[in-house]
Amino acid sequence: MTDIGHYREVWRPASAARRLTRWFAWLALVALFVFCWQLMTENTIWAFVSDAPRQAADIGSRMVPPRWSxxxxxxxxxxxxxxxxxxxxxxxxxxxxxxxxxxxxxxxxxxxxxxxxxxxxxxxxxxxxxxxxxxxxxxxxxxxxxxxxxxxxxxxxxxxxxxxxxxxxxxxxxxxxxxxxxxxxxxxxxxxxxxxxxxxxxxxxxxxxxxxxxxxxxxxxxxxxxxxxxxxxxxxxxxxxxxxxxxxxxxxxxxxxxxxxxxxxxxxxx
Amino acid sequence: MLKIEGLSKAYRTGDVALSSVSFRVPRGQIVGLIGPSGAGKSTLIRCINRLVVPSEGSVMLGEIDLTRLGQRALRRQRRRIGMIFQEYALVERLTVMENVLSGRLGYVPFWRSWLRRFPPEDVRRAYALLDRVGLLQHADKRADALSGGQRQRVGIARALAQEPDLLLVDEPTASLDPKTSRQIMRLLTEICAERRLPAIVNIHDVPLARQFVQRVIGLRDGEIVFDGAPAQLEETTLSTIYGADDWQAMRREHDEQDDAEPSQRLSGAEA
CATH class of the missing domain: 1.10.3720.10 (MetI-like)
Structure with a gap:
């Protein structure tokens, strides 16, 4: 066996600078998501949304059975x-x-x-x-x-x-x-x-x-x-x-x- | 037969691939073009049939200067020059027969080649050539179903289908094992002798060249540094062409292959 004592034992797949960039990229993505979420909810009428499951079930029930004839x-x-x-x-x-x-x-x-x-x-x-x-x-x-x-x-x-x-x-x-x-x-x-x-x-x-x-x-x-x-x-x-x-x-x-x-x-x- | 004079090629990037190369090839002579990669071997033979357009000089095939021809006349002259490639350059999805017959494309009108209706004479010649290179029973196989050595035989048959006056051969054995390489070189030299065909063979394998060609031209950095019989090639010449270290390494490699081959033959005979 060769002596490996004097080699470094820490290895990372990317340099520190790269890891930092990557971290900020993820942060930016999360920020974008939050912003888009706000934009989306601004014009939503929540009364209709809360009603959604009942409406879906209603249409669903009217849709079955299909009219085979x-x-x-x-x-x-x-x-x-x-x-x-x-x-x-x-x-x-x-x-x-x-x-x-x-x-x-x-x-x-x-x-x-x-x-x-x-x-x-x-x-x-x-x-x-x-x-x-x-x-x-x-x-x-x-x-x-x-x-x-x-x-x-x-x-x-x-x-x-x-x-x-x-x-x-x-x-x-x-x-x-x-x-x-x-x-x-x-x-x-x-x-x-x-x-x-x-x-x-x-x-x-x-x-x-x-x-x-x-x-x-x-x-x-x-x-x-x-x-x-x-x-x-x-x-x-x-x-x-x-x-x-x-x-x-x-x-x-x-x-x-x-x-x-x-x-x-x-x-x-x- | 072929007379090259003052042939130069400088690429647009400024790289000079050939500088003022001149030599003649008489009928029936096989010339081995040796030199390290980047010496301009490939550029030289491509300048002859103008797959690469030379910058200066003339290439006389018989009485015709190939460097001064228009497109139509160039196509007519290309029919006289058969070319064989390093990686065969077959159309893999076409059959062996279609590949061989594609050597006749310069002679037949478009509708015939489109409908694969070649004249009976061309078909007969193609079968005869396939028989000559030992592939008659493979005529209707697709080219990608063949082994490397067989594909190179198809490449040879395609070039010969042109009924050429000159063969240009670009590293015919570079993708093949040593034994198949010798078989291919032997086939090429036999065919050239049968038809008194002159040929220029790019070959980086010096021992193989020594064994099979009648004349060697050594190229280094786009210039001819040796032109003579293989026997005249001395260690010092080869060292100038390849650089001393590389030449020694190449020779050792070849000696090892030589040692290996007789035993292969023996085991083949037993089986």
Missing amino acids: YLPALMAPLWDTINIATLGTLGGIAMAIPVAFLAARNTTPSARFLRPAALFVIVASRSINSLIWALLLVAIIGPGLLAGIVAIALRSIGFIGKLLYEAIEEIDPKPGEAISATGARPAQVLDYAIVPQIVPAFIAIGVFRWDINIRESTILGLVGAGGIGLQLQSSINVLAWPQVTMILLLILGTVVVSEWVSATLRRAMI
């Missing part, structure tokens, strides 16, 4: 909802692919003009919620399925475009170098060296977005863009709580099934 009438709007999600995703993918290649640093033809433009498209699409897109589109192209499909597609461009261009930027550049060294044209380099590397990411992103779009399309009916949200809104308006429960259960079931489908697809295709 309403189920057949929901099938057509549910089918519309699934169509909105699927066609919207496909449309989003079709528009996102070129945008992603223009936005990726290693594939863009012009880093000075086209890349910023593509990034702007992505940000613009992402910054507007699908419900807002639907609201605008219902005003422009009228209520119905088409408005919902276009809203979902426009919102999906940003999501798919962003994840896809990040995947493109992360590819291994060496195969591309090797393919261009054979005398291949740029389109062939894209086809042989870049596309094969992003296919797994592409499938995962597309299926994931479809999964999200199923959930988003269930509420588009609230603003008249078709689908099951329309029934949800009219049921709430006439205080038909058992119908509301039925719709929520159906949405839950649909989302569970879509999660399962997307997980299976991802496993099968990658």
Whole structure:
């Protein structure tokens, strides 16, 4: 054994200065929480809050049992909802692919003009919620399925475009170098060296977005863009709580099934 | 066949990778390019097919100066130059056959390559090359299902599919074990002899270079410090190229590998 007597026996994972900074950071976080709490409670009418458990129990009791006989009438709007999600995703993918290649640093033809433009498209699409897109589109192209499909597609461009261009930027550049060294044209380099590397990411992103779009399309009916949200809104308006429960259960079931489908697809295709 | 004159490369950062390198390679000659990492070996061979754009000098392949070509003409000339890479640079998610056929991309129109409808002659040549490198039965496997040595064979087949007039080989054995390294070097030298192909092989392993190449060019800090037959490489030359300590260490390592290999062969024969 070597003699360890003359080494220090105290070791800390961070220096004293760092520990002090960390302590103050936590303090600031607590202070922020207290401040926000005050802000929140200022405008709350406590009489209503104290009433909350009774109100919740009241609505809850009116919501059960769900009105099962309403189920057949929901099938057509549910089918519309699934169509909105699927066609919207496909449309989003079709528009996102070129945008992603223009936005990726290693594939863009012009880093000075086209890349910023593509990034702007992505940000613009992402910054507007699908419900807002639907609201605008219902005003422009009228209520119905088409408005919902276009809203979902426009919102999906940003999501798919962003994840896809990040995947493109992360590819291994060496195969591309090797393919261009054979005398291949740029389109062939894209086809042989870049596309094969992003296919797994592409499938995962597309299926994931479809999964999200199923959930988003269930509420588009609230603003008249078709689908099951329309029934949800009219049921709430006439205080038909058992119908509301039925719709929520159906949405839950649909989302569970879509999660399962997307997980299976991802496993099968990658 | 290949004539390089006054080739220099300075990167935008100001680093000089090559300064005024000149040499000629006749048909059928295999040149080993040795030198420590950072000496400019990789930059030199990449300047030949312009994966790196040289700052000065000329690279004549036959009668054509590669440094003065436009994009389209450069692509036509690149078809004549096969390149083999250190980490194989295969497209891992494509099949072995697709990787080999990608050597034909410069010769076929886009729609053919897109639909994977290569001319029958190209397909036949690809099969023949896979047979030559011993991978015929692996043609439809994905490239990532192969071992390192097998992947490098695919890399060789891809380069040969171009029907090149020159091979550029960048550290072909750096990712391989000593035994596989020798097999790959042997395959490369045999193929070059069969086709009278000139080749420039970047190789940091001096003993391996001595064993397989006909001519050695030593590079240090972007300048040629040795050009001659492997037999003329003396300890003092190698010490100038690599620095005395590093060269001694490299030699010891190699002697150990040499001692280890015969026993490996014996045990292989018993099994």
